Amino acid sequence: MSLALGCVADDYTGASDLANTLTKAGLRTIQTIGVPEDDRALPEADAVVVALKSRSIPADEAVARSREAERWLRARGAAHVMFKVCSTFDSTDAGNIGPVMDALREAAGEPIALVTPAFPETGRSVYQGNLFVGAVPLNESPLKDHPLNPMRDANLVRVLARQSTGAVGLIDTATVARGAEAVAARLDALAEEGKQAAIADAIFDADLETLGRAIVTKKFSVGASGLGLGLARALVADGRGTRDAAGAAMGEPVGGAAACLAGSCSQATLQQIAAAEAQMPVLRLDTAALLAGADAVGEALAFADERLTAGPVLIASSANPEAVRALQAQHGVDAVGHAIETALAAIAEGLVARGVRRLVVAGGETSGAVVDRLGLRAFLLGPEIAAGVPILRSAGRPEPMLLALKSGNFGGPDFFGRALDMMA
């Protein structure tokens, strides 16, 4: 396998989002869960996205896992490795974007890393270093209430500087408008000044194409799906792609029952759960009772047992920001997140034991817990359900499964119904 592009993603939904973008742009892409144990089990690909669950773990562990993934990708020919972070730059001042970026940049031997989370297709744009979510700055968006990493500063030069050991500069929109050579020159100039990272403005896909052309010959970058798009288009223009890569891996229907799980508390997911009430039975977990030791998993599986033969069910822990804060104040942020993720993963395992073969999961950390519990190791890319959310087909499992791992913030109000229709 000689890869045109290698990617290390800090969560599983983010990895499937990026793999979807690369596939649509013309790179045959595989998503692996962690570093694969055996290369021979993987089909030929132009790009591999190694998905890690490293966004909210201690920084030194995130660095170690990311370095291992980067070494694996380089050994398979990836001259450029992109570190995939969230388009809303989800992180805390302790990391993990800064520490992982510092370590991978140094390993690549690059003096400076270009960084941009812009993803115009989903409304994420960067102007003068400030990240906008739709029409509002990041700190005024629903991300200000994220249960694990509330984002309270839209200025990414500042945010990244607090996490990185190096100084951070800016490649502004006027420079990007002058083209790839101007971007490359500005990157060199910032490196000369001693900057080790540069936030790059990008508002439209054309800006990301410029950035992709400017850095495709460098060894390392940091971004969300938009930068993946820019890099993929530059590589395809260079003859490194595959025609008809998109949606090719959907395969035969997998049959079995279908279900949805939601652990995301994002505004988009809360609306999607409300809309799903009209389409399927919905169980809202009693999270206070779960934290107090009640058998929420047993109750959820009993709920599913009574209904699964008639059609899909949705089981959700999701709650509004006030309820999330109240539970966290009582038990602590980490304990709440861990207990709920563990319960949803156990419910997923129970559902699969009951014949579920098509599973939709909302939430990045939640998807990580579920996929790990199910022991899934790699995915092939099927068609796109909504921007940033593809259908995934499990690889290397005797009985294949279809999954959709939805970033909390992605998808329209009808997401769950639409995903189930497309996975039928």
Ligand SMILES: Nc1ncnc2c1ncn2[C@@H]1O[C@H](COP(=O)(O)OP(=O)(O)O)[C@@H](O)[C@H]1O
């Ligand atoms: N009712 C709740 N109260 C507090 N935390 C919750 C609740 N439901 C889920 N969580 C936790 O919130 C976090 C949501 O993160 P994640 O799954 O990554 O969603 P998103 O994709 O929206 O970021 C998880 O750790 C999850 O366990």
Ligand SMILES: O=C(O)[C@@H](O)C(=O)COP(=O)(O)O
């Ligand atoms: O870039 C994005 O917005 C997504 O790909 C992503 O990383 C999803 O993270 P979650 O919202 O935590 O699922």
